[in-house]
Amino acid sequence: MNITYYGHSCFGVEINGKSLLFDPFITPNKLASKIDINTIKTDYILISHGHNDHIQDVEAIAKRTKAKVICNYEIYLWLSAKGVENILPMNIGGKTKLDFGNVKCVVAVHSSGLPDGSYGGNPMGFVVESSEGNFYYAGDTALTYDMKLIGDYRKIDFAFLPIGDTLTMGVDNAIIACDFIDCDTIVGMHYDTFSAIKIDKQEAISKFTRAGKKLTLMEIGSIIEKQNLN
Numbered sequence: 001m002n003i004t005y006y007g008h009s010c011f012g013v014e015i016n017g018k019s020l021l022f023d024p025f026i027t028p029n030k031l032a033s034k035i036d037i038n039t040i041k042t043d044y045i046l047i048s049h050g051h052n053d054h055i056q057d058v059e060a061i062a063k064r065t066k067a068k069v070i071c072n073y074e075i076y077l078w079l080s081a082k083g084v085e086n087i088l089p090m091n092i093g094g095k096t097k098l099d100f101g102n103v104k105c106v107v108a109v110h111s112s113g114l115p116d117g118s119y120g121g122n123p124m125g126f127v128v129e130s131s132e133g134n135f136y137y138a139g140d141t142a143l144t145y146d147m148k149l150i151g152d153y154r155k156i157d158f159a160f161l162p163i164g165d166t167l168t169m170g171v172d173n174a175i176i177a178c179d180f181i182d183c184d185t186i187v188g189m190h191y192d193t194f195s196a197i198k199i200d201k202q203e204a205i206s207k208f209t210r211a212g213k214k215l216t217l218m219e220i221g222s223i224i225e226k227q228n229l230n
Ligand code: NI
Pocket: 049, 051, 110, 111, 140
């Protein structure tokens, strides 16, 4: 399993020969200007919620790659109306078996309106289970006690957590979330893209270290093997 960072909350994850892409927001992201979305290969696109900074490039990438899009029912309706054809609508609590492993949709405490004002349903996170390991992609969320259910449900090898504060939980709450999900290996996301979510990266890493946890902040465009997160 390896992970590619495309900026903001967008990651590619390769599992068992298949490529997953989470929350593509690349073309409007100045920090990700060196990424060309037309070069991204993916078999699945997972969307945590309807906000522009998670959904902007879904239509273009989905139409080009024919990747299966996994999202909530309301986003499924919205993307279908735009001509995206290969979509698996899911909702919180649901799990589905796919050719690389399983995807389970879990609670995120946030909002989910679509860019044109359409109702976007509820935000979600994802737990991905596979023979190469398990991980949690939190999407945009506050710290919530519901995260304890994730820790009870599966042994998570690593988690993608938002750390930018203002719009989601910040570093201090993400450190508490580690205990709830029973996982100390974290890849940070949803920071630095906008002025409101700029963080001191070195301080964030130090806080995690002092708490006995490991925060990895990937360079945009870089790839890391799962075992090198530890
Ligand atoms: Ni959001």
